[in-house]
Amino acid sequence: MDHSDNSTQTYSTRKTLIERVKDQYNESAWKEFANIYTHYIYAVIRNMNISEHDTEEIHQKVMVKLWKKLPQMDTDQIRRFRSYLAMVAKNEVKQFIRSRSRRQDRETRAVADASMNYLNSIRLPEIEKIAEREWQIHLTNLALKKIEPHFSKKAMEVFRLSIEGVPPDEIARRTGIARNSINTLKARVKSRFFAEIQQLREDLQ
Template sequence: MSAFRRFMGMMDDMKNGQNDQYATRKTLIARVQNQQNERAWEEFIEIYRRYVYAVIRNMNISEADAQDIHQNIMIKLWEKLPNIELERITSFRGYLSTITKNEVLQFIRSSQRRVAREEKAAADSTLSYLDNIRLPEIDKIADQEWRIHLTNLALKNIESLFSKNAIEVFRLCIQGWSTEEVMSRTGLSESTVNTLKSRVKTRFNTELEFLKQDLE
């Protein structure tokens, strides 16, 4: 089986939720430059695929189109990463944003060409859809989605270190719930809520900083 077919098989597995959890490594991007390193590619897809998809969807792109664009981006990354000079990339997240923006632009251009061949009613509908795509806001969308993505990754990485109650308390707190609301939701006392929140927060901040350095 070719390396490309194995890569597409990984994409299918990820869509079906059939994936393993791997610890992140600062050398991940360097390792995926070897297209034969299946474990590195699985890790790469698991870490970045949700972020890229979330950025696309938040640009007001339909689910079906977002899936197609997302797959095209992943294929382009598979093709491009082996040849990029890592020392020239100051921010890998910025590199992802650029590729995403270019792929969405390509989608818009292709759709506009299709409009020229459609009947007026269909063309008007497509143009209205294209006009609602939030392309100029991609940097803002990408920043927001990256913060959400890192928060979820950090929580996922540390959840085995704490009780279910502790993770739930902290998750509610960072979602903006007040101490009183958390107490009502969990049935825990104020002192317990504050203690659990403090314990998780310290480890969470450490993990979040590690992920920023490791993945950006």
């Protein structure tokens, strides 16, 4: 893949980016960090049965925590950065529920306690499963966003439907594209897509 193509955004490598965000006032680095990781962190929080409204608040707390902690961390010791982000998200969810439970009356507190029990029952392997699943979805979405400018809307629609598991005949019906053109369009996008996935894995993992 040619990374000299200015029409495609190329992300900094994970290690380079984390070194840059250790400068808390490097706005461009933090903007890139948020651009790469926001949707992933948000999805991890939502996977813990948190409402959309509360997820927004918790996500902001996670970002503030990262803003405070990353400059002091030896990030070389973090084996998987995405797993570290998932654990920070989990801890912020627990803190959010503790804080809310202190403000609730006994009846509503029972609901919060049930949520707390659920969160306390999550162990690292389960958090790892959530992190891994959401990371693969996140990489897919990043790759699709990056290759989108290089293909027609029809070609991208065909490819998106195909990776969702929609059969070719149904894709043809939905898009109005001839059945014998489906595989051709899909193949054009597929090679670029997997090249982007591979590059993102090398850059961000």
